[in-house]
Amino acid sequence: MADEPGGGGCSLQDYPTIDPTSFDVVLCGTGLPESVLAAACAAAGKTVLHVDPNPFYGSLFSSLPLPSLPSFLSSSSGSVPSPSSSATTLSTTSYAVVDLHRRSLYSEVETSGTVPELSRRITVDLVGPRVLYCADEGVDLLLRSGGSHHVEFKSVEGGTLLYWEGGLYPVPDSRQAIFKDTTLQLKEKNLLFRFFKLVQTHIAASSAGAEVGEGEASGKLPEEDLDLPFIEFLKKQHLSPKMRAVVLYAIAMADYGQDGAHSCEKLLTTREGIKTIALYSSSIGRFANAEGAFIYPMYGHGELPQAFCRCAAVKGALYVLRMPATALLVDEGKKRYVGTRLASGQDILCQQLILDPSYEIPSLDMPCNAPVSNSPRKVARGICIISSSVKQDSLNVLVVFPPKSLEEEQVAAVRVLQLSSNLAVCPPGMFMVYLSTPCADAFTGKKYINKAIEILFTTKASDDPEGHLEITSENNKEVKPTLIWSCVYVQEITEGTTTLSCPMPDENLDYRSILESTKKLFAEICPNDEFLPRNSAPKYADDDSDSAE
Amino acid sequence: MAANAGNKIRNAKLVLLGDVGAGKSSLVLRFVKGQFVEFQESTIGAAFFSQTLAVNDETVKFEIWDTAGQERYHSLAPMYYRGAAAAIVVYDITNPASFTRAKKWVQELQAQGNPSTVVALAGNKADLLETRKVQIEEAKTYAQENRLFFMETSAKTAINVNDIFYEIAKRLLQGQPAQNPQAGMVLTQRPNERLVSASSCCS
Numbered sequence: 248m249a250d251e252p253g254g255g256g257c258s259l260q261d262y263p264t265i266d267p268t269s270f271d272v273v274l275c276g277t278g279l280p281e282s283v284l285a286a287a288c289a290a291a292g293k294t295v296l297h298v299d300p301n302p303f304y305g306s307l308f309s310s311l312p313l314p315s316l317p318s319f320l321s322s323s324s325g326s327v328p329s330p331s332s333s334a335t336t337l338s339t340t341s342y343a344v345v346d347l348h349r350r351s352l353y354s355e356v357e358t359s360g361t362v363p364e365l366s367r368r369i370t371v372d373l374v375g376p377r378v379l380y381c382a383d384e385g386v387d388l389l390l391r392s393g394g395s396h397h398v399e400f401k402s403v404e405g406g407t408l409l410y411w412e413g414g415l416y417p418v419p420d421s422r423q424a425i426f427k428d429t430t431l432q433l434k435e436k437n438l439l440f441r442f443f444k445l446v447q448t449h450i451a452a453s454s455a456g457a458e459v460g461e462g463e464a465s466g467k468l469p470e471e472d473l474d475l476p477f478i479e480f481l482k483k484q485h486l487s488p489k490m491r492a493v494v495l496y497a498i499a500m501a502d503y504g505q506d507g508a509h510s511c512e513k514l515l516t517t518r519e520g521i522k523t524i525a526l527y528s529s530s531i532g533r534f535a536n537a538e539g540a541f542i543y544p545m546y547g548h549g550e551l552p553q554a555f556c557r558c559a560a561v562k563g564a565l566y567v568l569r570m571p572a573t574a575l576l577v578d579e580g581k582k583r584y585v586g587t588r589l590a591s592g593q594d595i596l597c598q599q600l601i602l603d604p605s606y607e608i609p610s611l612d613m614p615c616n617a618p619v620s621n622s623p624r625k626v627a628r629g630i631c632i633i634s635s636s637v638k639q640d641s642l643n644v645l646v647v648f649p650p651k652s653l654e655e656e657q658v659a660a661v662r663v664l665q666l667s668s669n670l671a672v673c674p675p676g677m678f679m680v681y682l683s684t685p686c687a688d689a690f691t692g693k694k695y696i697n698k699a700i701e702i703l704f705t706t707k708a709s710d711d712p713e714g715h716l717e718i719t720s721e722n723n724k725e726v727k728p729t730l731i732w733s734c735v736y737v738q739e740i741t742e743g744t745t746t747l748s749c750p751m752p753d754e755n756l757d758y759r760s761i762l763e764s765t766k767k768l769f770a771e772i773c774p775n776d777e778f779l780p781r782n783s784a785p786k787y788a789d790d791d792s793d794s795a796e
Numbered sequence: 797m798a799a800n801a802g803n804k805i806r807n808a809k810l811v812l813l814g815d816v817g818a819g820k821s822s823l824v825l826r827f828v829k830g831q832f833v834e835f836q837e838s839t840i841g842a843a844f845f846s847q848t849l850a851v852n853d854e855t856v857k858f859e860i861w862d863t864a865g866q867e868r869y870h871s872l873a874p875m876y877y878r879g880a881a882a883a884i885v886v887y888d889i890t891n892p893a894s895f896t897r898a899k900k901w902v903q904e905l906q907a908q909g910n911p912s913t914v915v916a917l918a919g920n921k922a923d924l925l926e927t928r929k930v931q932i933e934e935a936k937t938y939a940q941e942n943r944l945f946f947m948e949t950s951a952k953t954a955i956n957v958n959d960i961f962y963e964i965a966k967r968l969l970q971g972q973p974a975q976n977p978q979a980g981m982v983l984t985q986r987p988n989e990r991l992v993s994a995s996s997c998c999s
Contacts, residue, residue, distance in 0.1 A: 263869050304873050390985050393843055397875055399980030536981040545980045546878070553873040560864035561843050567869040670980075 262591030265567060269596040270296045272772060273587055275572040276603020278306035279548075279758065280749035280765040282555035283779075284601060286392050287769050289562035291776035296595060297556065297564050300349075300571035303549075304556055305373075306603045307352065307752055310547030310672075313362065313369040316630075320353045320736055342576040342585050348607045349571075352738050352751065355689045360706075360732035363632060363677065370547045370672045371630050374752040375681030376664030377548055378403055378541040378645070381530035384766075385551070385758045386542075391779045393561075394554035401670055403541040405641025409497045410648045410702070411489050415637070418497040418647075420540070421531060435487055442484045442494070450525045468517070477520035478505040496649040496660045499523045500756055502685050504650030504658050543643060543664075545671050572602065575609070584747065599772045604741070604751040624740040626754040627692025629682035633665075633704055633728040636678060642667035645756075646703070653698045659685045661699045662756055677731065685754040689737040696735050704730040804854040808968050809879050811861045813901040814886035815894040816868050819920035822951035823886060824860050827961050832952050849965045856965040858882075877908040882916070882964045887935075889919045889948060890927040895935065902942055914967045915944045916960055922948035923955070 271293035274281045282304075285297045303309060311319055363369070379385045379400075389395040407418040419425040422443075425436050445468070452466035472480055477499065481491045495501045499520040503513055530540035544550045560566055574588040576596070586596035602608060638644045646663035653661065661684040668675040682699055686692025705727040740751050750764040769778050812820040825831050828845045845860045861880075866872045883905055887898035898917065905915060917939045919930060932948060939946035945963060949956040 265869070386983060390983060395983040396843060399982055401980045534981060534983060542981075546875075550875055553875040556873065557843065557864060557866070557875065560866045563865075565868070566866045566871040568871040570869075 262570060262589070262593075263567065264591065264593060265296065265565070265589070265595065267294075268593065269586075270294045270565075271597065272296070272599045272601070273298070273595055273597040274601045275299070275587065275606065276306040276749070277301075277304045277552050277556055277568075278308040278603050278749060278752075279552045279555070280761060280768070281306070281601060281603055282552035282559070283388060283392075283762065283765050284749070284769055284772070285559035285564050286394070286555040286562070287776075287779045288599075288772060289559040289564040290392070290779055291773050293773065295559060295564035296567070296597070297559065298567045298570040298572065298589065300569070300590075302569050304568070305549040305552045307605060308374050308548060308552055310370045310372050310549030313366040313371055316371050316734065317356070317358070319373070320351075320356045320734075322351070341578070341580075343579050344588060345575045345577055345609050347572055347574055347587075347602075347609075349605045350607050352605065352740075354737050354739070355693060356734065356736040357693070358732070358734040360632075360730060363731055365674050368674050369632065369677075369679070370549070371679070372548045372681060374548050375628065375630065376645070376662050376683055376756065377681075377752075377758070378543050378664065378756060380526050380540055380757055381533040381537050381542055382526055383530070383757055383759055384762045388762065388779055389551075389554065391781050392555060392558045394551075394558050397554040397557055398550045399545045400537070400542040401545060401643065402536070402538045403543060403643040403645055403664070404538040405636075405638050405644035405665075406539050407497045407645040407647060408638060409489075409493055410646065410652050410699075411492060412652075415646065416489075418493050420498055420527070435490055438485050438487075439490055442481070442486060442490075445484070446521055446524055447528070449521065450528070454525075468521075473516065473518040473521070475517050476505065477501075477515040477517045480517040480520075492649045492652075494524075495520070497645075497647045498527055500660075500662075502659055502754060506650075541645065543666060543670055547670075547672050572606070575600070600747060601749060601768070601772070602747055604748050606748070608747050624754070625686050625689060625692060625737055626740060627684050627686050627689065627696045627735065627737050629680075629696040629700060629733060629735045631680040631682070631700060631704065631730055631734075632673065632732040633678050633680055633730055634676075635726075635728040636667070637663075637665055637680075637703055637728055642669050642678075648695075648699050648702075653695055653702075657695055659695075661695050663699060663703065664756075678728070683754060686737070692737055693735050700730065700733060700735075704728050706730050805848075806854065806856045806968060807859065808856055808881035808965075809859050809861065810882040810884065810964065811876060811880045812863060812884050812886060813867070813898075813905060814884075814918075815888070815891075815897045816865075818886040818888045818891075818894050818898075819951050820884075820886050821862055823884070823918065823920060823949060823957060823960075824862060826951040826954055826957045828860070830954075832954075834952075847961075849961060851962065851965045851969055854969050856968055858961070858965075874908060877905065880909055880913055881968055882914040883909065884916045884918050884960065884964070885944070886918045886920050887930065888921050889930045889932075890921055890924050892929045895919075895930045899938065902944065912971060914964055914971070915942075916964055917944045917946045918956075918960055919946070919948040920951060923950040923953045 272288045273296045274285050275298050277297065277299040285295050289295045299306060389398065407420065408415040409418050416430050417424065417428065419428045419431065419439060425439055448466040449468045478491060478495065481494055486494065495505050499515060500523060501515050505515060527540045556566065571590040572587045573590050575584050576586040576588060576594060578585040584600045586594060587600055588594050636642065637646060644665045648661040650657050650660055661682060664681045666672055666679045668677065673679050682696050684692055684695050740753055749768065750761045753760055766778050812824065814820050822832060824845055828847045846857065847860065848855055848857045861876065863872060885898050885901045887894040902915065905913065917935065919935050936946055947956045947960045949960055951957060
């Protein structure tokens with residue numbers, strides 16, 4: 248949230264002086280990776296200073312009130328005002344000062360429609376569409392750190408819909424769902440059952456441990472099958488093209504077309520596909536109140552960094568918002584960073600420095616001039632406000648447009664997440680919708696986001712016969728939701744090139760890859776410490792752990 | 797925090813606000829543990845404390861959130877205020893600046909919190925009468941104008957500490973149960989967790 252927390256009365260030029268001036272770890276930016284690192288470092292007993300240039304938590308992972316979105320997307324670039332930077336080749340200091348610059352990750356921002364009333368009650372995610380699997384690393388970290396106590400979740404209870412041949416079909420992701428499905432033929436159902444059973448047996452055998460043996464009798468799939476492209480494996484199981492799309496894009500969440508026609512991108516192996524299916528299946532039913540595999544944090548994804556920051560603070564980390572870092576302090580002898588200069592002009596020394604990815608990291612050899620060598624990945628994102636649900640009687644729903652479903656040239660899936668007011672992200676009577684697709688160029692990415700928006704919503708609230716979208720399972724025509732407001736933009740994703748920089752919000756539906764990188768960063772910062780060990784949750788005095796709903 | 801209608805236990809999140817050194821943690825420790833430490837460390841290392849209080853035949857179960865030091869550089873997260881049924885804004889009667897800051901915290905709370913939050917103003921360190929700088933009348937007037945209830949407390953001598961929590965509990969019970977129909981689920985580690993669930997897609 249961009250509300251000024253913490254008392255106000257503090258103008259931007261009125262920077263406080265921080266005491267002490269030396270820490271084990273200094274982190275700049277309060278995005279999810281930095282916040283998790285802060286919690287992990289504090290739990291490992293490090294002294295931690297955590298600063299953020301913004302007056303709110305979350306950086307590139309925050310949730311903003313709608314009115315603050317345009318300025319956030321257009322700002323956060325340029326050099327940080329550095330009050331006294333160049334004037335400090337003081338003879339007393341044993342380090343050099345290298346100015347820091349910040350860059351904007353966002354481009355091609357286009358908004359349309361009318362901002363609804365009560366827009367301050369609308370909270371928008373910068374990382375959408377995104378969810379957590381009930382059994383993923385993000386949930387485990389929340390539980391291990393104690394952060395789970397600070398965030399409430401709700402299910403994406405409407406499940407997943409697949410856009411296929413002009414209609415939206417519910418994704419049969421469980422035995423009951425396959426039974427209940429009215430759109431599948433009996434033969435399709437049987438093949439799908441058999442496929443799931445095969446995979447399930449493999450997962451059970453693999454998790455039972457190696458001692459069972461490797462043979463066919465163990466129920467494990469043979470190695471050559473696991474190394475096969477997943478699509479080939481699905482073909483071997485005689486799944487129809489639609490069922491293959493269900494498994495590949497709506498359950499295994501593949502980004503790119505797997506048909507091989509595009510020679511390209513990433514062909515999922517059976518091993519990788521099954522890994523995600525295993526996560527998906529262990530997510531279903533993990534929490535008694537969660538329907539389906541996915542959950543979403545109430546008040547938006549920006550709550551997650553706040554929760555980890557609070558865990559860090561409880562363990563002694565020091566927090567300063569509204570405090571940009573303006574320069575790196577470099578020990579010229581050792582060629583390493585020894586600290587950072589803050590906007591207040593104060594120099595803070597540290598063993599480890601971590602910056603959020605909006606800071607450009609100058610390389611040690613050629614300061615201030617480190618062009619990104621390869622062209623960065625991009626993700627096109629859309630944020631919409633709509634009048635009614637895309638799926639009758641459902642509040643929170645995921646929709647997947649598989650590759651080629653929008654047009655033949657479409658190489659990447661478009662994922663869509665609809666959220667309702669029950670998540671406290673918007674007032675009743677409207678829904679928030681997030682869309683994303685990875686793209687090579689901005690034009691293509693935005694084209695597919697806009698196409699998906701056109702298919703799902705109508706811009707006019709009328710009885711226009713075109714305003715209908717067939718929900719085949721319901722056997723009746725439903726009126727398309729009306730689009731009230733939308734914003735489409737492109738975000739670039741560059742991999743951190745140094746150990747200094749945390750990962751950016753990526754094109755994925757979940758945080759797995761981001762948290763994997765974060766874990767690696769932690770291993771470099773604290774090689775001898777466990778990453779948020781299970782007992783690192785703060786002790787709750789007199790807590791009789793009755794927090795279960 | 798939803799009310800438990802069955803056995804008349806009301807769960808209530810209570811947040812502490814106030815300047816560094818006003819005595820927030822000391823008040824909590826006195827109330828929860830009956831302890832006082834002269835030189836309390838800034839960070840007490842607990843995300844929150846739980847304490848129940850009986851008022852007549854009803855019970856309020858407080859979940860008391862301390863700032864964990866995030867107020868030091870005015871960096872409290874919105875999450876801190878969310879769902880707070882009650883707040884105690886603490887200042888130090890020997891420190892006028894802390895009283896000025898307390899007023900800012902009240903404003904902050906009114907901006908962030910919900911209007912039904914029960915807000916108490918606590919003039920702490922009331923045992924240090926000889927170095928008092930904030931007059932009781934001034935604080936009383938301010939509290940009345942802003943519809944807070946006010947007490948001077950001493951975590952050291954325990955004066956009014958239980959009383960202020962008791963008064964909050966009473967006021968919470970007088971008000972409507974905090975209705976939060978939107979309450980979501982809190983994730984908890986379940987003993988019955990299995991890697992593969994019966995209802996999973998692959999069963």
